[in-house]
Amino acid sequence: xxxxxxxxxxxxxxxxxxxxxxxxxxxxxxxxxxxxxxxxxxxxxxxxxxxxxxxxxxxxxxxxxxxxxxxxxxxxxxxxxxxxxxxxxxxxxxxxxxxxxxxxxxxxxxxxxxxxxxxxxxxxxxxxxxxxxxxxxxxxxxxxxxxxxxxxxxxxxxxxxxxxxxxxxxxxxxxxxxxxxxxxxxxxxxxxxxxxxxxxxxxxxxxxxxxxxxxxxxxxxxxxxxxxxxxxxxxxxxxxxxxxxx
Amino acid sequence: xxxxxxxxxxxxxxxxxxxxxxxxxxxxxxxxxxxxxxxxxxxxxxxxxxxxxxxxxxxxxxxxxxxxxxxxxxxxxxxxxxxxxxxxxxxxxxxxxxxxxxxxxxxxxxxxxxxxxxxxxxxxxxxxxxxxxxxxxxxxxxxxxxxxxxxxxxxxxxxxxxxxxxxxxxxxxxxxxxxxxxxxxxxxxxxxxxxxxxxxxxxxxxxxxxxxxxxxxxxxxxxxxxxxxxxxxxxxxxxxxxxxxxxxxxx
Numbered sequence: 485x486x487x488x489x490x491x492x493x494x495x496x497x498x499x500x501x502x503x504x505x506x507x508x509x510x511x512x513x514x515x516x517x518x519x520x521x522x523x524x525x526x527x528x529x530x531x532x533x534x535x536x537x538x539x540x541x542x543x544x545x546x547x548x549x550x551x552x553x554x555x556x557x558x559x560x561x562x563x564x565x566x567x568x569x570x571x572x573x574x575x576x577x578x579x580x581x582x583x584x585x586x587x588x589x590x591x592x593x594x595x596x597x598x599x600x601x602x603x604x605x606x607x608x609x610x611x612x613x614x615x616x617x618x619x620x621x622x623x624x625x626x627x628x629x630x631x632x633x634x635x636x637x638x639x640x641x642x643x644x645x646x647x648x649x650x651x652x653x654x655x656x657x658x659x660x661x662x663x664x665x666x667x668x669x670x671x672x673x674x675x676x677x678x679x680x681x682x683x684x685x686x687x688x689x690x691x692x693x694x695x696x697x698x699x700x701x702x703x704x705x706x707x708x709x710x711x712x713x714x715x716x717x718x719x720x721x722x723x724x725x726x727x728x729x730x
Numbered sequence: 731x732x733x734x735x736x737x738x739x740x741x742x743x744x745x746x747x748x749x750x751x752x753x754x755x756x757x758x759x760x761x762x763x764x765x766x767x768x769x770x771x772x773x774x775x776x777x778x779x780x781x782x783x784x785x786x787x788x789x790x791x792x793x794x795x796x797x798x799x800x801x802x803x804x805x806x807x808x809x810x811x812x813x814x815x816x817x818x819x820x821x822x823x824x825x826x827x828x829x830x831x832x833x834x835x836x837x838x839x840x841x842x843x844x845x846x847x848x849x850x851x852x853x854x855x856x857x858x859x860x861x862x863x864x865x866x867x868x869x870x871x872x873x874x875x876x877x878x879x880x881x882x883x884x885x886x887x888x889x890x891x892x893x894x895x896x897x898x899x900x901x902x903x904x905x906x907x908x909x910x911x912x913x914x915x916x917x918x919x920x921x922x923x924x925x926x927x928x929x930x931x932x933x934x935x936x937x938x939x940x941x942x943x944x945x946x947x948x949x950x951x952x953x954x955x956x957x958x959x960x961x962x963x964x965x966x967x968x969x970x971x972x973x974x975x976x977x978x979x980x981x
Contacts, residue, residue: 490855503855556858582856589849636947654866655842656849657765687766696849697765697842699866700937706860715946721766722943728761 485511485572488580489524491536494593501593503582513573517560518543518550520572537596545569545709548644551651552597553584558648558707566646566709586651590658590693603693604645604661610689611682612665614674633671640668642710649704649712655696660704662690663720664712670723680730683723765845766941768838773938775835780935780960782828783927787967793980794971797902804901836877843870865933872930879923886916909975917976921969928965932958 487508494501508524515523518540525535541549545566552567554560560570575581585593590603629637641664649660666683669675675682698717705714761767789807792800810820882892887904890897895907909917935957939945945953974980 492855553854553856556854556856557860561858561860584854584856587850587852587854589851652860655846657846688764691764691766694849695765696846697769698941699842699846699869700933700940701865702861703859713947714940715950718940718943718945720943721769721941724764724766725770725943728767 485513485575485577487511487520487575487578489583490580491583491596492585493536493596494585495534496595497592511572513571515572516543516568517554517570517572518568537594537598539598540568543568546644548646551586551646551648553582553586553651555582558586558651559646559709563706564709564711566644569709586647588647588650588656588695590656590695591647591650599647601645601647603695604647604658606693607658607662607686607689608645608665611678611685612669614669615678616674627673629672637668637671640664640671640712640716643668643708643712644710646709648707648709650695652703652707653696653698654701654703655699657698657704658690658693658695659698659717659720660708660712660714662686663716666723667716667719670719680723680727683720684727687720687724765842768842769941771834771838772842773941775831775838776934776938778827778831779835780931782831783931783964783968784960787964790971791967793902793905794974797900797906800902800905801900832880836873839870839873868926868929869933872926875923875926876930879919879926882919883923905971906975906980909972911976911978914976917972920972924965924968927968928961931961931964935960 489506489508490503491506492501493504506524508520511520511523518538521536521538528535538552539549541547543550545568548566550567551559554567554570559565559567560574562570562574583597585591585597586599586601588599591599591601594600643661643664645661647661650656650658653659666686669682670679700714700717702714705712762771789803792803807821808818885891886893886908887901890899890904893899893904893908894910894913895904899907909920936945936954939949939953939957971980
């Protein structure tokens, strides 16, 4: 496959940045999107050019490091797929592919396609935990959990914090991420003691990071590689309302 | 190819002075300054307006029972709770409540879109919507369209400024003269605006449930269907009188 890439290049946080066009030849359809970029980067290095910086780690779709907006869609048009798990067979030979970093004020570009997602860490630090006495793991059946709750909590817990929801949201909102983390804990017995204070602390942190508000457009859940459902946001709203009513 | 591939900048230290600078973060304010709080304001004021629209639509349909029926209804609105309350007092209180709802709804919308704009200072070169791509446009631009329409609507049928019958006329006369076949473009204007209101509500009603935290996986289908149904009923109910007048069904 031969491709034309239009990639966002930005040498550092203070650089203005621009789109640069590259031709990539002999791409195997079995390559992942990141492997295709690796091939281009190897050539750029040999040519003495600066390789395109992008985040990646596990390359098996579970770490949440990789992510770029491909042809206007976070993680590309393949549903429920991270960029590292997106394969080149989904593109047509000769295609022109536009690659941009996540765009959001709370996610400043560090270099090229790498953005700083520390804002997510601070949202987690604000309340995305349960305070439990440490020690050996309790018996699995010591705290009963309804199957439905366990399933829904687990669905929410599959969030890998990649930031695609923010990138896709027309408002640059982190609601799906924050809601997934809140829902995951608020459905389980272990999360009950801090349920309302957690919701309040995490939503307030999300706001103070400068993320936008939710307009329930559903762009986030459509691009989410883990398919986190929109009703986690309703759960977050419910908990946040109750926390403020107190 | 024997070139040694060195680790690129992707894994190199990124602690340039500018990168280290933490972005400015605001201290959280009260409930009403939070994005969620503003959404709650949107939801509650929106619900008030939907309630108003339902009553308004039912009132409009009185025109099908004749001019007197419509005029009596308009008069009844002004004499609500009389003689306990003075003439037009209850209506005025309701109007103040409605204006308050409109103002708060707009305030929340404007400050949320301002916030959204600040959250994405650099736009995408390519952006492809994956879900309800039209929603944001319908809600924001549609909302703006509705504002202009409401201004025209008040000047036309409430104050009679742009109405052939003027202010000192019976409400039914104003309505029938306003949608006279010769003023077909007014009917067209209403058609566009009312459809816009319907599209606004289709998302808005469901969105209110979501914002108030009442939506969930099991209820979503029913809630979306309800939102769609209310929107359709309102659009049909509001368009029936002007279309009937313009096409000469109601005279």
